[in-house]
Amino acid sequence: MAKLTKKQKEAASKIEKNRLYTLKDASALIKEVAAAKFDESVDIAVRLGVDPRKANQMVRGVVTLPHGTGKDTRVLALVTPDKEAEAQAAGADYVGLDEYLQKIKDGWTDVDVIITMPAVMGKLGPLGRILGPRGLMPNPKTGTVTMDVAKAVQEVKAGKIDFKVDKTGIVHAGIGKVSFDADKIYDNAHEIIQTLIKLKPTAAKGTYIKSIHLSSTMSPAIALDPKAV
Numbered sequence: 001m002a003k004l005t006k007k008q009k010e011a012a013s014k015i016e017k018n019r020l021y022t023l024k025d026a027s028a029l030i031k032e033v034a035a036a037k038f039d040e041s042v043d044i045a046v047r048l049g050v051d052p053r054k055a056n057q058m059v060r061g062v063v064t065l066p067h068g069t070g071k072d073t074r075v076l077a078l079v080t081p082d083k084e085a086e087a088q089a090a091g092a093d094y095v096g097l098d099e100y101l102q103k104i105k106d107g108w109t110d111v112d113v114i115i116t117m118p119a120v121m122g123k124l125g126p127l128g129r130i131l132g133p134r135g136l137m138p139n140p141k142t143g144t145v146t147m148d149v150a151k152a153v154q155e156v157k158a159g160k161i162d163f164k165v166d167k168t169g170i171v172h173a174g175i176g177k178v179s180f181d182a183d184k185i186y187d188n189a190h191e192i193i194q195t196l197i198k199l200k201p202t203a204a205k206g207t208y209i210k211s212i213h214l215s216s217t218m219s220p221a222i223a224l225d226p227k228a229v
Contacts, residue, residue, distance in 0.1 A: 005182075012220045013184045017058050023193070026214045027186035034178040040216035041071070042176045044189050046196055046200045047210040048157035052165050056203040060167040062142050067184040068159030070177035075153055076100060078116040078124070078138075082095040083149050087115075088152035103126065104156050109134050115144045115152045163192070169210075171196060189214065 003138060011033035021029065033041045059138040066114040077087035078101070087095045094111065097120065103129050116124060116133070116138045124131070124138065131137040138144040141182040142162035146152050163173045193212065200208050212224040 006057070015220055015222055019225050020228075022228045023133055023212075023224055024182075024186055025187055025213075026222045026224050028182040029051070029222055030185060030214050030216055030219065031178055031182060033222070034216045036216075036218040038217075039070075040178045040218055041174050042178060042185055042216050043208065043215065044173055044175050044192060045215070045221070046171045046193065047212075048169050048171065048196070049207045049210050050165060050169055050204045052167055052169055054203065057170065057201045059196065059199050059201065060141065060163070061195055061199050062160060062162045063192050064155060065159040065161065065172075065175060065188040066191055067176065067180060069174055070180060071155055071174070073113055074111045076111040076114045077141060077149055077153060077157055078114060078120050079149055080117065080119065083117065086150040087153055088151035089098045091157045092153045096172065097123075101174055106132055109136060111136065113144065113156050114138050115146070115149060115156065115199060117147060117149065118145055185214075190229070 014029065014033050030042055050059055052058055074094075075092045077083075077092040079087050079095065080097065080098055084095050091149070093113070102124055107130070109130065114136050117139075122163060128137055140146070143152055143155065144161070144162075161173060163171050166169050173192055175192060176185050193209075196209070209226040212226055212229065213221040214224060215221040
């Protein structure tokens with residue numbers, strides 16, 4: 001196991017063992033314990049009382065973070081020529097179709113989100129083995145397959161993210177940067193937690209939100225009290 005640096009030890013000592021923090025306190029503390037020289041990302045991990053192997057307990061959704069993610073999301077718009085101008089005007093970083101389909105086929109996936117149109121999805125099918133594992137396959141449920149390409153691009157650029165429970169029952173999401181004010185970290189975390197609560201599957205029994213942890217790229221995780229969010 002790697003040795004902790006002096007800064008990391010100091011950061012860890014600020015987090016009380018076995019204490020469950022309120023979201024407000026954790027949002028302030030995460031700024032104190034971040035010790036890296038760069039602007040660390042802030043992440044939330046929510047363990048849900050669901051069985052993701054069962055279709056009726058799969059939790060997936062989208063949320064628009066009130067203050068964005070703090071990072072520039074690279075968007076590829078795979079659209080027909082008549083939609084290219086509006087995709088570019090909306091702020092898409094890459095716009096086109098066949099040339100980008102070929103690039104992806106050749107292994108290029110240097111984007112964060114791909115937005116496309118229903119008519120183009122047939123061409124994307126064969127690329128599922130490349131895009132699927134990277135979470136890049138467009139999906140109507142997350143708003144990334146749409147005729148209103150401009151709106152979809154604008155929403156992603158403004159902080160709209162999609163999330164999905166993993167096979168261990170945890171939802172992970174980036175919700176900002178440590179340079180954000182504590183209030184902004186709180187608002188973004190609160191928004192995703194409330195969205196998850198609304199998405200509780202009727203088939204899920206027992207405790208739904210089992211645990212919540214807030215962490216930054218290099219910091220130890222801060223445990224939250226699920227009852228105080």
